[in-house]
Amino acid sequence: MKKIEVRDQVRLPLRRCVQLCVRGIRYRLFRSSVTVVIVSLAVSFLMMMLSTSTVDREVARDVRARTSPLRLLEAWVDKLSTPMTGEALADRLAGGDARPGTATWRELRTWGGVSDEELMRLKRLAERQVEFLSFLAELNPAERSTLVGSAEGADALELLTRANQLEAFVAKVMNVGTVFGRGRAWLAETARMFAETRPLRRAICAGHARAVEALAGDLKGRTALELLGGPSEELFALLGRHGFELSRADYERLKGEARLALDERTLAAVLDNKIMRGVVAARVHVDFGDLAVGHLFELASGEKRARWLLEQAAEKRKDSQAEIARCRLDLARLDGLAAMPPERIASLARGGSATAPAGPSGAGWTPAALGELVRYRRIGRQVASRADVTAARVGPEHLLAIAADPEGARWLQKLIPAAREGIQGRILEVRDALPEVPPLSAERIAEVASHKLRMSRLSELEAALPETTGGWMGFTGRTGWLIVISFLVCVVGVANAMLMSVTERFREIATMKCLGAMDSFIMINFVLESSLLGLAGGIVGVVWGVLLGVLRSLWGFGGLALTNLPGALLAGSAGICLAAGVVLAAMAAVYPAWVAARLAPMEAMRIE
Amino acid sequence: MSSVQITQPTQQQTGEQPRPVIIRTINLKKAYVMGEVITQALRGITVEIRRGEFLSVMGPSGSGKSTFFNMVGGLDSPTEGRVFIDEVDVAQLNAIELAFLRCRKIGYIFQTYNLVQYMTALENVTVPMAFAGVESDEARDRGMGLLDLVGLAERWFHKPIEMSGGQQQRVAIARSMANNPQILLCDEPTGNLDLKTGAEIHALLKRLNVERGVTIICATHDHRLIAMSDRIMWIRDGTIERLAERSEVNVQTGAIGGEENE
Numbered sequence: 001m002k003k004i005e006v007r008d009q010v011r012l013p014l015r016r017c018v019q020l021c022v023r024g025i026r027y028r029l030f031r032s033s034v035t036v037v038i039v040s041l042a043v044s045f046l047m048m049m050l051s052t053s054t055v056d057r058e059v060a061r062d063v064r065a066r067t068s069p070l071r072l073l074e075a076w077v078d079k080l081s082t083p084m085t086g087e088a089l090a091d092r093l094a095g096g097d098a099r100p101g102t103a104t105w106r107e108l109r110t111w112g113g114v115s116d117e118e119l120m121r122l123k124r125l126a127e128r129q130v131e132f133l134s135f136l137a138e139l140n141p142a143e144r145s146t147l148v149g150s151a152e153g154a155d156a157l158e159l160l161t162r163a164n165q166l167e168a169f170v171a172k173v174m175n176v177g178t179v180f181g182r183g184r185a186w187l188a189e190t191a192r193m194f195a196e197t198r199p200l201r202r203a204i205c206a207g208h209a210r211a212v213e214a215l216a217g218d219l220k221g222r223t224a225l226e227l228l229g230g231p232s233e234e235l236f237a238l239l240g241r242h243g244f245e246l247s248r249a250d251y252e253r254l255k256g257e258a259r260l261a262l263d264e265r266t267l268a269a270v271l272d273n274k275i276m277r278g279v280v281a282a283r284v285h286v287d288f289g290d291l292a293v294g295h296l297f298e299l300a301s302g303e304k305r306a307r308w309l310l311e312q313a314a315e316k317r318k319d320s321q322a323e324i325a326r327c328r329l330d331l332a333r334l335d336g337l338a339a340m341p342p343e344r345i346a347s348l349a350r351g352g353s354a355t356a357p358a359g360p361s362g363a364g365w366t367p368a369a370l371g372e373l374v375r376y377r378r379i380g381r382q383v384a385s386r387a388d389v390t391a392a393r394v395g396p397e398h399l400l401a402i403a404a405d406p407e408g409a410r411w412l413q414k415l416i417p418a419a420r421e422g423i424q425g426r427i428l429e430v431r432d433a434l435p436e437v438p439p440l441s442a443e444r445i446a447e448v449a450s451h452k453l454r455m456s457r458l459s460e461l462e463a464a465l466p467e468t469t470g471g472w473m474g475f476t477g478r479t480g481w482l483i484v485i486s487f488l489v490c491v492v493g494v495a496n497a498m499l500m501s502v503t504e505r506f507r508e509i510a511t512m513k514c515l516g517a518m519d520s521f522i523m524i525n526f527v528l529e530s531s532l533l534g535l536a537g538g539i540v541g542v543v544w545g546v547l548l549g550v551l552r553s554l555w556g557f558g559g560l561a562l563t564n565l566p567g568a569l570l571a572g573s574a575g576i577c578l579a580a581g582v583v584l585a586a587m588a589a590v591y592p593a594w595v596a597a598r599l600a601p602m603e604a605m606r607i608e
Numbered sequence: 609m610s611s612v613q614i615t616q617p618t619q620q621q622t623g624e625q626p627r628p629v630i631i632r633t634i635n636l637k638k639a640y641v642m643g644e645v646i647t648q649a650l651r652g653i654t655v656e657i658r659r660g661e662f663l664s665v666m667g668p669s670g671s672g673k674s675t676f677f678n679m680v681g682g683l684d685s686p687t688e689g690r691v692f693i694d695e696v697d698v699a700q701l702n703a704i705e706l707a708f709l710r711c712r713k714i715g716y717i718f719q720t721y722n723l724v725q726y727m728t729a730l731e732n733v734t735v736p737m738a739f740a741g742v743e744s745d746e747a748r749d750r751g752m753g754l755l756d757l758v759g760l761a762e763r764w765f766h767k768p769i770e771m772s773g774g775q776q777q778r779v780a781i782a783r784s785m786a787n788n789p790q791i792l793l794c795d796e797p798t799g800n801l802d803l804k805t806g807a808e809i810h811a812l813l814k815r816l817n818v819e820r821g822v823t824i825i826c827a828t829h830d831h832r833l834i835a836m837s838d839r840i841m842w843i844r845d846g847t848i849e850r851l852a853e854r855s856e857v858n859v860q861t862g863a864i865g866g867e868e869n870e
Contacts, residue, residue: 010741027726511722514683515783516711516739519703601710602674602683 012521021529028501032533035497035585039537040544042490043581046483047545048552050573055553058564059461067458073228073254073261080224080244081216083209086201087153093119093126103245110243111207118200125197128190129157135180143176160191211242218242225265229258263448266438267300268293270309273435275316280309294456300449307442316435327427331420337365338416345370345409349400370403371396378418386411461557487584494588498530502596509596510603519597526593527586534585538578545577546570630694630790630823631657631680637688638675638846649675651846652689659790660821662814664833667843673827674795676843680825681716681793682709694790711739715784715822717794721776723768729755729779730764736786754782758812774805781812785822792816794826798833810836 012020025032084092089108098104100116109119136144136156147169148156160166170184180187218238219227227235232251239246270276271293281291284299300306337345351367374380374394384394386402402408438445502509509522553561638650649672657663657680667673678684679691682698691698693713701709710716723732730751737747755761758778768776777797784792794813798806814836817824826833834840840857842849 010739012738016738023726507720507722508724511716511718511724512735513707514681514710514716515736516707516787518707518739521739600684602678602681 011518017521017524017528018532021525021532024529025532031497031501035494035530035533036537036540038490038493038497039534039581039585040541042486042584043538043541043577044543044545044548045486045541046580047542047573047577048549049479049483049545050577051546051549051570052552054566054569054573055550055561055564056556058566058569059553059557059560062560062564063458063461067455067462069253069257070455070459072250073225073257076228076246076250076254077224080227081212083212084205086205089122089201089204090126090129090154093123094130098123103247107243107245108204111211112200112204113207114200114203118197121193122197122200122204125190125193128186129154129194131182132157132187132190139176146176147172157191157194160187161195166191207243211244215242215244225258225261228254229262260448260451263440263444264452266440267445267448268296269436270313270438271296274433275320276313276435279312279316294453297449297452300445301453303442303446306445306449309445310437310442313435313437317437320430320434323430324427327423327430330423333365333369334416334420334423337370338413340365340413342406342409342413345403345412346406349403349409351400367400368396371400373412373419374399376419376422378422379412379415382415461560464556487580491584491588494530494534494585495591498526498589498592499595501529502526502592505596506599506603509599510601513599513601522599523593523597526596527589530589530593531582531586534582535578537585538581541581542574542577546574627658627660629656630659630661631655631825632692632695633679633689634692635689636676636679636686636691638672638679638684639687649846650679650686653843653846653848654689655841655848655851657823657825659823660817662817662824662836662838663826664837664840665825665827665843666829666834666840667849671843672846673843675846677793677795677825677827681714682706707739711736712787713789713791715786715789715792717777717780717784717792717797719796719799721768721773721780721800723776723779723783725768728765728767729760729771729782732768732779733783733786736783740787742787751782751786754785755779757785758782772805773801774808777801777805777809778812781809781816785816785820788820790823792822792824792826794824794828796827796829798828798830806830807832 092098092104093108095104098108100120105119108114109116112119114122133153133156136148139147148159151159160169166184166188170187173180215224215227215238218241227238232255235251236246271280271291277291278288280296280299281288284291284295286295300309348365348367348370374383374396379399380394381391383399383402384391387394387398389398399412403412440448512522513519550561550565633653633655636650636653637648640647640649651672653672653676665673665676675684679686679698680693682691682693682701685699693709696709698706698709723729724735727735730748733751733754734742734744734747737750738744742750752761752764755764758781760775760778760782763771763775766775768779771779777800781792781797792813797813798809801809810830810833813824813826816822817836826837834854834857837854839851839853841851
């Protein structure tokens with residue numbers, strides 16, 4: 001039998017396939033654009049998540065770097081002023097910088113008087129303890145209370161060391177339905193180690209407590225912060241004496257921060273003063289009672305306003321001092337009045353200029369000044385009642401009328417001690433509320449205040465950031481699922497669109513097959529078409545995703561998001577998203593393309 | 609290139625000498641199974657079609673005409689029996705060989721033209737050439753030649769939607785001739801056309817048959833085509849009812865042919 005003289009049927013070059021596809025797409029522009037939109041939605045969702053999480057991570061890294069000196073300072077203040085708890089010890093031992101030879105290691109050894117081996121055992125225990133406690137921390141409250149009752153932290157481990165509790169715990173873990181990665185033996189070993197090393201832990205904690213106490217004695221009332229912000233010779237001498245080891249590098253990092261913190265306290269003390277508080281409240285338009293230290297920092301963060309604040313403090317201080325001086329003068333004059341014979345007072349009240357005072361004690365008394373005495377409340381009230389007028393209407397004339405008579409003058413003199421008392425009270429009151437001018441330059445105030453504002457913003461961000469980080473590319477389980485589902489929906493949508501396209505083009509496909517197209521060409525044609533649509537959708541999606549993601553980060557972090565734009569990472573993510581879009585669309589087209597490729601060529605003969 | 613030479617008529621019809629057989633079917637049977645029901649579309653057709661012949665296939669709808677076409681065109685495989693195209697057993701061919709066969713040996717012309725809507729006339733004509741691996745420059749030249757042959761050279765840039773039915777069918781004919789096939793299978797080529805345009809298409813087919821020696825197998829209801837045919841085959845209920853030379857039919861056409869064959 002004769003064989004057909006087949007030279008292999010030519011496969012169309014890719015360029016030609018792409019050309020054909022593009023023309024087909026242009027012909028079915030609307031249908032195609034629906035596919036593009038579907039792909040772009042899924043891709044933009046992924047891209048938005050990716051760019052948000054990458055930007056967030058960069059921001060988080062940046063924020064942590066910026067706040068690290070502050071954290072270091074806080075850690076050191078804590079270390080120097082608060083005795084360490086057992087859990088803090090475990091955390092410190094489990095941390096990365098507790099290794100033989102490090103400063104932390106030497107400190108702990110010195111305080112506890114323990115050997116390297118003992119400390120090593122403690123470290124191993126600490127690692128187990130941290131693992132165990134983090135397991136407990138992830139449980140919900142009901143599960144936790146079933147397992148360990150109301151025990152918190154290390155107490156839960158303490159519980160396991162008791163007789164029978166371990167068995168009960170293991171049984172309960174199964175009942176609760178959670179899984180702890182370690183077995184019973186591990187728990188038993190941990191509990192045993194925990195019980196065994198108790199004296200060691202106590203020794204270290206006690207040693208630290210002693211060191212803190214001794215340091216406090218040497219500081220004589222000053223705080224640890226003051227020590228850290230003070231001269232370095234004293235700091236290192238005192239630290240060395242009590243077994244603390246602060247490296248020079250760490251000192252350099254926290255030194256500035258400590259001084260800023262000290263100045264910040266000085267600045268914040270401005271608000272302790274009632275007068276200055278009122279001044280600041282009036283300036284920032286906040287109710288006196290609602291005024292917070294944040295308002296002050298906000299106000300003081302500009303150099304001009306800081307200078308204004310200093311001027312106000314100086315002015316108010318001067319005012320108060322002037323008032324004190326005035327009160328003192330009044331006291332002296334009242335003393336003079338008390339010593340004056342009543343007749344002279346009476347004549348003074350009658351307005352005789354000839355009765356000018358003789359002695360120094362009566363210095364400066366004029367009828368007008370005498371009349372003014374009613375402004376002391378304790379005198380005014382008495383005068384009012386004697387003159388039989390209301391306290392509000394009492395005036396110098398009433399007083400002068402009374403004092404014009406020596407009897408009245410004598411009565412007036414009897415009121416003087418009470419008035420004196422009032423004035424002295426006033427002096428104390430004003431002296432108490434004497435505004436202090438912070439011993440800082442305006443520049444420094446502005447620096448301190450703006451630094452404080454920046455830091456509090458950063459720590460707010462830091463508190464918000466853990467939600468957005470962690471997991472692969474910063475995805476939590478939920479966003480991961482959302483992305484997977486969005487992609488599934490996208491695949492189904494694209495597959496549907498392509499199936500419709502295939503159905504619509506039955507005759508075209510069959511005709512092509514009649515004209516000599518091979519199955520592979522039909523297949524490639526459809527997958528390629530879908531891929532091209534996927535590419536278009538991917539590009540649109542990536543652009544939208546980046547825009548939305550960056551906008552979202554900008555909303556959350558402001559300028560920090562822009563200064564931390566991770567270009568390379570974003571480009572990488574864009575690449576991933578684009579590839580995802582293309583692969584997705586191509587995958588979605590495989591089944592429709594297969595349907596098309598299997599189509600019998602005789603379909604072309606069919607007449608609807 | 610060489611395919612052009614191969615498909616040139618190697619033998620002009622010369623009077624008495626019998627022309628070689630190009631399509632041979634032997635006891636061709638086809639059954640379609642639809643659920644429980646088995647439909648016998650073809651019940652055993654044995655026919656020889658000679659090179660350069662113009663064969664009209666007539667028969668009412670559902671007679672098995674289309675099924676016969678699918679078998680002959682290598683578009684479907686028979687349940688029983690064999691189809692030889694140019695002495696090659698179609699059943700033995702794999703997918704690629706079938707594609708090769710459809711691409712170069714057979715041209716198809718459909719009742720509904722089946723032009724690709726988003727391509728111009730020239731592009732439609734050059735599609736089969738692309739599948740045959742013809743260089744695009746050469747394809748364009750040959751495509752223009754074919755369009756010229758069907759009288760549409762001036763309209764090469766028109767999309768199908770911009771052309772009348774007759775023009776579309778002429779483009780379709782040009783496309784079917786793209787790789788110089790030896791066989792043209794026409795499935796009611798004038799079914800959607802008015803009488804005058806239909807006549808033009810008939811004339812065109814006859815010209816291809818005469819000038820290029822293409823074997824034309826044409827399913828039709830149009831009796832005017834009988835006048836152009838070398839032979840006429842009537843199919844009814846999956847069997848050949850009658851197979852006759854034109855000369856025999858001509859006698860009848862005048863008398864009762866019209867009614868009998870409707």
